[in-house]
Amino acid sequence: MRIFHILAICLCILAPARVVAEPDEADRAVAAYYRSITDGLEHIVLWNGAVHDVSVNAMWGSVEFDPEKVAMVIDAGKPIIYYHSHPAGFDEDGIRYPPTPSNLDFAALAWFSYLTWKENPALPISHRIVMIEEHDALVISYALASSDITRTLNNAALAATYTKERATIQDNQEKFEANFMKEYEVEKNQKIAVKLHVLKTSMRVTGTPCVSSSEKISIYFICSSTDFNIWIQGVVK
């Protein structure tokens, strides 16, 4: 499933310029939800056939997620799209440009992917950013590729194995040790090795103008690299 997904992304990126996908049912529902929010803050919204706002501690420029709410959506077992909203970017001339995912967005993507797949490795997930304009909502999709996605999948599989093993241990102390020694190490690995690597590489990718840009929206280039893909999902009118 994941391989096909990546393949589809690659084809999209390699296609001639101005190939913009149509927004789907999820984009339309989530855009409508974002339009209904009036607090002006960033929100994390999960779509699995219904809209789930999992945001907590939102402040200007930052937002966290409620792990219990996210776990409930994962438990439902339906494909998930992780959305969040972005304010528009402005260049030095004050011209508005679309919200390319930041390095932190990619790091969050690595973590959400791990959290999802350690519970359900077969669950298809994807990640999108919505920028609400006055009349339109621009939806950008972004995805991990190559070794980071493989490492995330492997870490998630390892964590799932340890959770199962731990469930068979009767002694509480042993259970605690198993948790600390095994699952904790895997999570640490995901956070330090994968998340940090993703953060560092994406900082390079998203921080520099793309030479081999495949898409151009207005004045702003959407890049792809061997590690990451970014493309326009569509515009909700």
Ligand SMILES: [Zn+2]
């Ligand atoms: Zn973001």
